[in-house]
Amino acid sequence: MSPTPGGRRPSVNEAIALLTLRDLAYRHLPASVVGALEADFIAAAHVLEEHPTASNLAAARLWLDKTARLHAGYPLVAPAIKDELFQIVGHALYNDESLDITYRTSRESAPKQYRALPHALIEKGPLWYLIVKNKRRTAEGSIFSLRMDRIIEATPAGIDLTRDRAFNLDAYIRKDKSMEFFAGKPVQLVLRVNEMIDAKRIEHAFRSLRLSDDQTIVEEDGGFLLVATVVPSVPLTNLLLEKSTTVEIVAPPDMREGMIAHLKRALSRYEHGSAPVENLDTTGPH
Numbered sequence: 001m002s003p004t005p006g007g008r009r010p011s012v013n014e015a016i017a018l019l020t021l022r023d024l025a026y027r028h029l030p031a032s033v034v035g036a037l038e039a040d041f042i043a044a045a046h047v048l049e050e051h052p053t054a055s056n057l058a059a060a061r062l063w064l065d066k067t068a069r070l071h072a073g074y075p076l077v078a079p080a081i082k083d084e085l086f087q088i089v090g091h092a093l094y095n096d097e098s099l100d101i102t103y104r105t106s107r108e109s110a111p112k113q114y115r116a117l118p119h120a121l122i123e124k125g126p127l128w129y130l131i132v133k134n135k136r137r138t139a140e141g142s143i144f145s146l147r148m149d150r151i152i153e154a155t156p157a158g159i160d161l162t163r164d165r166a167f168n169l170d171a172y173i174r175k176d177k178s179m180e181f182f183a184g185k186p187v188q189l190v191l192r193v194n195e196m197i198d199a200k201r202i203e204h205a206f207r208s209l210r211l212s213d214d215q216t217i218v219e220e221d222g223g224f225l226l227v228a229t230v231v232p233s234v235p236l237t238n239l240l241l242e243k244s245t246t247v248e249i250v251a252p253p254d255m256r257e258g259m260i261a262h263l264k265r266a267l268s269r270y271e272h273g274s275a276p277v278e279n280l281d282t283t284g285p286h
Contacts, residue, residue, distance in 0.1 A: 241262060
């Protein structure tokens with residue numbers, strides 16, 4: 001049995017798991033953890049490259065091309081973020097160390113300076129958010145979010161600020177505006193779902209993708225009524241807007257009226273919006 005780099009030979013099953021972890025978790029782990037696993041990643045790749053004719057290894061190699069993870073919706077191109085920034089942030093987050101951050105939003109011409117303590121890192125679709133506490137933002141040191149792609153520079157500042165022990169990541173996500181939840185109190189949502197498209201019955205996604213654990217369906221001609229206990233939020237509104245050609249909000253009345261207002265604004269944009277652009281130069285910088 002040939003040696004592998006790093007001095008340890010993973011089993012075939014371990015090799016598959018390690019290479020899957022390598023592909024998925026680099027930005028979700030601190031650099032020190034990834035660095036400690038680097039020799040194992042190399043060894044795992046070495047194991048799967050051995051003995052091309054071995055049937056068990058062939059199946060293992062093929063497995064890596066048999067699974068994929070896709071984001072729902074249109075695949076937006078994420079803004080570039082340097083790997084070095086993830087390494088610096090991950091180290092500070094892991095060790096509860098502060099950072100000196102230079103940050104600029106799209107609306108500001110001059111960057112701002114923060115001495116901040118990272119509390120969490122969130123991946124939301126194509127964007128990454130760093131949740132920090134900044135002692136200069138308010139006297140109490142409030143917790144807020146920074147877009148990672150808008151961080152110009154982050155340098156280690158050692159042990160300075162103290163982590164807020166009352167901080168709860170799940171609670172923060174639910175109430176913070178940058179996460180776009182704006183969650184309210186639970187309500188009973190009633191939807192009328194149409195499954196007739198071009199005179200053909202096509203099963204709607206809401207039959208298998210449930211909105212809540214207590215979701216029930218009442219069959220109707222051409223579709224069904226869906227009843228579910230949900231928490232109103234921006235993501236839920238966006239989902240129902242996306243499905244608005246086949247889904248109608250029946251209740252509660254305020255959600256129905258809100259959807260009508262959204263759709264009227266969209267219709268007005270197309271009926272009374274600006275004229276089509278002619279002779280558009282698309283060769284310049286974007």
